[in-house]
Amino acid sequence: MKLPIKESLALLDPKTRRKLPLMTLSFAVAAALDAIGVALFFPLVLALVDPASSAKLPMLGRFFSPTELAEPRFIIFLLACLIACVFVFKNILSVTLLSWQYKVLFTAEAELGSRLYASYLQRPWPSIANRNSSELIRNASVSCSQIFLTFIIPLFTIIVNLLLFCVIFVVLLLVDTPTAVGAAILVAIFGGAYFWVVKAHLHRIGVRFQDANFELLNELKQGIGAGREIRVLGRQDEFVRRLRFSREKYANAQALRNVLTQLPRYYLEVVLVFVVLAIISIMAIVRPVVEIAPVLAVFGFASLRLMDATNAILGAAQQMRIGAPAVIAVSAEFRDKVVAQPGPKELDRSLEKPGETGLVLENVNFAYGRGDQILRNVDLRIEWGECLGIVGKSGSGKSTLFDIMIGLLPPTAGTIRCDGSDIAHQRDAWLARIGYVPQFVYLSDESLRQNIAFGVAEASIDNSRVAKAIELAQLTDFVNQLPRGVVTLVGEQGAAISGGQRQRIGIARALYHDPDVIFMDEATSALDNETESAVVETLESLKGDKTIVVIAHRLSTLKPCDRILLLEDGALRQWGQASEAVDDEHQDCSAGEMQ
Structure with a gap:
């Protein structure tokens, strides 16, 4: 099933859509800072294991004099301080941007729910009278929240982490092209295989979640609305049984959704451990240890960042599959709506x-x-x-x-x-x-x-x-x-x-x-x-x-x-x-x- 990305973005109000390019650009800057921090590990480790070789690096020669390059402890100290400053600044910027992103998107969620509720009230009465009120309540409340929690925010998570992935991969290509290409191919094969296996189940889980939520709202509405009749007829046990059954369906759908969201983390951890071990084994055979150390340091640290990024990408992709039914349901409401046109307030x-x-x-x-x-x-x-x-x-x-x-x-x-x-x-x-x-x-x-x-x-x-x-x-x-x-x-x-x-x-x-x-x-x-x-x-x-x-x-x-x-x-x-x-x-x- 094709993901309704275009439909989800169409649900955003114009003010939010105008902020999207700036939001993407700001996270690209954060990804670039992350990549710079990773790249700085190469000269740092090289200065530790082979000071003579590090003094010949062009990037160090631009910033340090020959006298300073002759003293490796000075270089190591400055590089360590620089790496620390880059990551502190990067993380402060990322937290600030994340706070801004959530504020923008959750404000947009409130606006979407309000617009859908307003459309229900503005439609001609016949278009609403025969609808199930639980479905309308679900769409205007839970589904609108699910669109952002399980589709739009995951979509931006994918964009941000793809930017990070690409920038760090460029750094790894500059450090060691063959190793970087080989590692990328292995990760792509294992990650693609995983997503291909589970994607067929994700849409069904999203539909089950929507249906379970509808049933739960319906049972709550009936039990509370018919409270007098239930007590008179002595039917409390039956209505409690129905609600418990709906609650269990909802809980099972929630549990399965959360498990599948977390599963890529453990899967990728195993994949990346095997990839890193394979790189170490191959490099130990074909290269001297002095050459291996700085490359492995960069690839080891980069692999941690890439594992987080890849895990976030796969987890977000799964969430989007699960959230797609909510996008489709709410988009249909706006597509099919017939709003009663306002008329004059005085008779003509x-x-x-x-x-x-x-x-x-x-x-x-x-x-x-x-x-x-x-x-x-x-x-x-x-x-x-x-x-x-x-x-x-x-x-x-x-x-x-x-x-x-x-x-x-x-x-x-x-x-x-x-x-x-x-x-x-x-x-x-x-x-x-x-x-x-x-x-x-x-x-x-x-x-x-x-x-x-x-x-x-x-x-x-x-x-x-x-x-x-x-x-x-x-x-x-x-x-x-x-x-x-x-x-x-x-x-x-x-x-x-x-x-x-x-x-x-x-x-x-x-x-x-x-x-x-x-x-x-x-x-x-x-x-x-x-x-x-x-x-x-x-x-x-x-x-x-x-x-x-x-x-x-x-x-x-x-x-x-x-x-x-x-x-x-x-x-x-x-x-x-x-x-x-x-x-x-x-x-x-x-x-x-x-x-």
Whole structure:
């Protein structure tokens, strides 16, 4: 499998990509300093074993006088000091560059994860609604980290160590060309053979790691999200067993990945020991000892540096094979994404249909892909200030109709107009005019104030709007009973409050930005009759000031409605006035009762 190097670099933001040439150049300088340090070992050892020969070296003659060259102890001392200074400076520079490299790349990781998360939130709702949330979470968190930890950083590790390898190899060629070439050939053969043997397994390990991580996230999400049902049904042992199994798969994938990452170190150590011993044996046969010593000193020290470099290269290459599936998965997200284009924040009056007011659905049709038609030729006019109820059996398309009216789903045919303006071309302007209360109101583990102004930065929350929304949603008494008022934490998913208060908080959230229209999707279906009555009372208080559209199974929820429509077989028809249709506040609306 070809490594997705081009795709990984394309994931970097432009600012990071502009820094890559400078990063590569800086590490080339460090590699050159490393090579200089290695090269200086040759005259040092030569001065130790054969002072007369060292005095004839041209490189020493340029820097030392004949008198100084005649005293080998002086030369040895200066060369030792020079080597020490070169390596100290080189290591200080390398640590500085490494710190800078990690800062740049991990900042880029944070940027990549943020961009992917932003793309999920900006995509049209249908492209996200049917995706597994565990997969999305994995891609935006673990996979983005894996791209850098197991692909991009290893890629730079290979570049840096290849530079080091090449520069030191040039030095070895200058010291002893035949020996350098022979050693390089042996290392290349053994290293290439190792990588050829294991590379087929590395991609599979990367896929196993991605799959194990997905399963682990999925089991955690299910176990925590369904905590109440698990306890009631007594299924704790089964969910613990599933999580333990997923944990073991993840641990095994991690262990295998780490073993294969470390394996080249031990393999290469054996290879280089054999190569060095072979060089010593051959040179001892064909050359005098005086000639062998300085060459062996240089090759011995260089072999240690090259062993580290080669080990890093092979280990990084393995990591890249393992990290490739993460690159492919995240690259596909950016390649396939369809981002909802931002529209005007105000309705364009030039697109109005003269004389038309209110919200109008005209000949609206909808089908999911090539499936059955969900909505057929729906025509509807909602006057401003009206309270409209929509009923229908489960699966009749009520929520689909709601999503189309809100602007989350585009109709496959037909138009939706607000005061004559088609909202399809002005989605953002339409969304700014509506409030939405879902069946299950999501509450974050933040203060009541932050939950009402959901998604607004803490410093930008308008306290007067919060207070007005609380009053309109009839939450004042509830807030007054809280120990810290509006700054009281509601707990994760509103664990500290009742279902009725949760829905009222949802209504307050919808009212925070003073919308013209409020949509309520089965907002009372999970409430008891007394709590439902309290929410209905809140709707009554809003009637007239706001246009309200309510979907419900219970007809008792629709008491405040001026009209009630029945959605059946994909079409809307008049069900009646609320006073006629609602004769029992505990009545449920079923298919049989509607017919």
